[in-house]
Amino acid sequence: SSSLLRRDATLSDTYSDAVELANLDWDNLGFGLLPTDYMYSMKCDRGGNFSNGELQRFGNIELNPSSGVLNYGQGLFEGLKAYRKHDDSILLFRPEENALRMRMGAERMCMPAPTVDQFVEAVKATVLANKRWIPPTGKGSLYIRPLLMGTGAVLGLAPAPEYTFLIYVSPVGNYFKEGVAPISLVVEHELHRATPGGTGGVKTIGNYAAVLKAQSAAKAKGYSDVLYLDCVHKKYLEEVSSCNIFVVKGNVISTPAVKGTILPGITRKSIIDVACSQGFQVEERLVEVGELLQADEVFCTGTAVVISPVGSITYRGQRVSYVEGGFGPVAQRLYSTLTSLQMGLIEDNMNWTVQL
Numbered sequence: 409s410s411s412l413l414r415r416d417a418t419l420s421d422t423y424s425d426a427v428e429l430a431n432l433d434w435d436n437l438g439f440g441l442l443p444t445d446y447m448y449s450m451k452c453d454r455g456g457n458f459s460n461g462e463l464q465r466f467g468n469i470e471l472n473p474s475s476g477v478l479n480y481g482q483g484l485f486e487g488l489k490a491y492r493k494h495d496d497s498i499l500l501f502r503p504e505e506n507a508l509r510m511r512m513g514a515e516r517m518c519m520p521a522p523t524v525d526q527f528v529e530a531v532k533a534t535v536l537a538n539k540r541w542i543p544p545t546g547k548g549s550l551y552i553r554p555l556l557m558g559t560g561a562v563l564g565l566a567p568a569p570e571y572t573f574l575i576y577v578s579p580v581g582n583y584f585k586e587g588v589a590p591i592s593l594v595v596e597h598e599l600h601r602a603t604p605g606g607t608g609g610v611k612t613i614g615n616y617a618a619v620l621k622a623q624s625a626a627k628a629k630g631y632s633d634v635l636y637l638d639c640v641h642k643k644y645l646e647e648v649s650s651c652n653i654f655v656v657k658g659n660v661i662s663t664p665a666v667k668g669t670i671l672p673g674i675t676r677k678s679i680i681d682v683a684c685s686q687g688f689q690v691e692e693r694l695v696e697v698g699e700l701l702q703a704d705e706v707f708c709t710g711t712a713v714v715i716s717p718v719g720s721i722t723y724r725g726q727r728v729s730y731v732e733g734g735f736g737p738v739a740q741r742l743y744s745t746l747t748s749l750q751m752g753l754i755e756d757n758m759n760w761t762v763q764l
């Protein structure tokens with residue numbers, strides 16, 4: 409990371425001085441953009457090779473009006489978090505997984521992508537350069553947002569001739585305004601986020617634009633978010649706008665299998681492993697909407713969301729309620745283990761964290 413910073417003497421001077429915490433109201437972080445000091449940018453050549461990435465002051469970027477990302481949605485994003493430990497060291501959670509997912513998505517979207525090494529090194533450099541924005545232990549995390557976009561100009565529909573990999577970061581607290589209190593979901597049975605053969609299984613920007621209408625309508629009615637159904641049978645659970653979903657019944661934890669229409673969440677995958685290691689039976693399969701009626705607990709997982717208990721789900725006017733007021737016992741146990749691992753409070757026997 410030091411070679412990245414050495415390019416610009418002022419950057420490395422600032423970086424070495426930036427040991428004190430930024431002046432923020434650390435007790436009231438939500439999930440909104442708080443501008444930080446630096447972003448990372450790396451372009452690829454026409455052969456699709458990325459090189460000469462560098463840290464730059466965080467700020468607006470210039471784009472050709474005809475760029476692939478603006479005109480045809482050729483773009484992907486990722487999300488991961490850095491936590492500050494009590495000893496001031498920093499932990500990243502499974503950054504190679506994000507790198508690999510970006511590479512899979514890039515293949516689907518006809519984009520070249522950074523190597524896993526380039527991705528992880530760039531994340532590390534960006535986090536270190538913005539260290540003063542990582543919340544104190546227990547107050548939140550630094551959300552890291554890598555982007556991959558077609559920045560070259562195209563007019564006819566085709567892959568862009570040039571790409572940019574960019575990373576920015578922001579300190580964050582809880583994703584939902586409910587905090588860690590249970591959220592209320594409404595099942596959407598008309599609008600869909602993904603179709604078989606489409607792009608639902610990759611983290612392309614368009615998937616998120618596609619859910620805004622249903623999400624806005626749900627929020628206007630007082631729900632926290634929307635739970636989507638498969639678009640063919642209109643009866644199997646898919647995911648929530650910003651996270652995956654799990655249904656608990658006794659010792660069995662079920663979640664929709666990822667088969668192209670569901671985002672393969674890294675928190676999802678981690679929770680499956682944690683739940684298995686704790687003796688739960690985990691089933692990745694088709695989960696029918698009717699199963700929500702019988703569930704003991706329902707919870708959502710995501711990098712931004714972490715684990716959010718679901719307090720109620722409404723489907724065609726019928727409302728089912730789960731645990732009142734807080735986490736159910738299963739979600740609580742999984743949440744404690746996962747967050748303790750992420751924050752370095754327990755030994756990382758999964759080998760998931762990367763210390764900086």
Ligand code: COI
Pocket residue numbers: 486487488616649650651710711712713
């Ligand atoms: C994340 O959880 O990191 C995501 O990318 C979801 C996003 C809608 C905040």
